[in-house]
Amino acid sequence: MNNFSFYSPTKFVFGTDSESRCGYLVKEFGGTKVLIVYGGGSVVRSGLMDKIKLSLAAAGVHFSELGGIVPNPKDDKVYEGIDLCRKEGVDFLLALGGGSAIDTAKAIAAGVPYGSDFWDFYSGKAIIQKALPVATVLTIAAAGSEGSGDTVITRTDGNLKRGAGSDLLRPVFSILNPQLTATLPAYQTACGAADIMAHVFERYFTNTKDVEITDRLCEAVLLTMINEVPKVMKNPDDYQARANIMWAGMVAHNNSVGVGRSHDWNSHGIEHELSAMYDCAHGAGLAVIMPAWMAYVMKHDVMRFAQAAVRVWGCEMDFGNPERTAMEGITRFKNFLHSIGLPVSFGELGAKEEDIPLMVQSFGIGEGKTGGFVALGKDDIDAIYRLAL
Structure with missing residues (x-):
């Protein structure tokens, strides 16, 4: 830490x-x-x-x-x-x-x-x-x-x-x-859930070692979202589920789950270009970008992704092939987002492949790199957009 x-x-x-x-x-x-x-x-x-x-x-x-x-x-x-x-x-x-x-x-x-x-x-x-x-x-x-x-x-x-x-x-x-929050349309509730989960994942995927306490806090927030969001999608007036989600949203981003560890924030930066260009909901853009970013950087620390798959998504650890476990966790995340009504691809969001070069250029890093988990340059950002197609 x-x-x-x-x-x-x-x-x-x-x-x-x-x-x-x-x-x-x-x-x-x-x-x-x-x-x-x-x-x-x-x-x-x-x-x-x-x-x-x-x-x-x-x-x-x-x-x-x-x-x-x-x-x-x-x-x-x-x-x-x-x-x-x-x-x-x-x-x-x-x-x-x-x-x-x-x-x-x-x-x-x-x-x-x-x-x-x-x-x-x-x-x-x-x-x-x-x-x-x-x-x-x-x-x-x-x-x-x-x-x-x-x-x-x-x-x-x-x-x-x-x-x-x-x-x-x-x-x-x-x-x-x-x-x-009870009168929110289901889509806005879902977008909010994606934003909350993204705030946690931006902190969870870290290069800092021995951060068990904040790992567990991150996992608790994510498990709360997985458990409570489907409840409010079925019953918007479920006060207790709304209460848990509301507090999870605060905990996810006041940085109590992120102290003592490096963060990434590339997914947010990449998504900002989507919502700036298409004026889409931030959470919807994150639902498209986060799984693509995860798949792109997973090999940087397969065991951390496998840990998330096991602890958060309930996957069984394949010690002989941890990459399979890691990918299964990413797939379950993507399926969860889709199950609550969010887009998980450019097509579903209404984004266009021909706009990718402009978004990459607008990202504003020149020939440099950015990110706290894996440093990404323009070619990497282009590749992540294309994974999300």
Whole structure:
């Protein structure tokens, strides 16, 4: 296990009707003028927005609104939010929704006190050194942004989807009411599940030795998803299954399962080009890319893939041919994703073979390589896209 520092300051308020405490919590963390960041009309139609406004008003907290955040959130709303915060004297960001709303709120929070273009943080030109506090009311278990310091934004000029991160962007509090996820379409629930599992696998496939504790934590989250997701696909109102999935999503990405070990993140980077080009759901893109990436890099550490096959997917270990066991595990993962209604190929996603060169070029590594498990160059990325055809 490697040396590490782990800082996770978020206060989680979990359970039914927990959103009614929002105003009190904002006040507890020093907010006086809030910008509510949200997506489409679902938080309005469900009554959640009215409930949050009443809670803020009861606590004497003033608020403004920024709606219209789309999946694969764009930079235009970030610029709009930064301008609005400065104009209104906002000192606190409150995101209602899923990863898109939360990531946008984080980008705004970092951009308001920054004297130049917030995109500097996403292009690697600057490091976040100051940010307004962010809080969340989660409505979809997926991105894990409610517990992490990470954020991903797409720049419309050039269609570049890039990430940034800082502990300063970890939410000060996150409200998690599993009931708020019950009205999600089955496809969105499935996409969220793929994202959660991908967050774990990006950490699980590591070159760091002797990480049994975090191996077992990763496996526990994955087994929870395998067990609970089919339940909510059959019965969307299964509160206990929703609760387990919601907490799994947070644990998967606040890095408690990833401390002391190297990570990879190539699958996410490769997928970002898919969702930037086709505006597909991130989880759907990951369902296509992750099994292809696994098959491509498996021989780098066959025994780690075989371990996952045995411990997570219930395969029988073939000590004479561990590669067979490893491939069986990858196949079972792919079949699981398909069984919950996700695409597992370019054709099912609607992606096109002729766009592969453009996505490879847009990946932005030049002639270099990237990745923490297996370093990949452009030819490797091209090959993984073609495996996913």
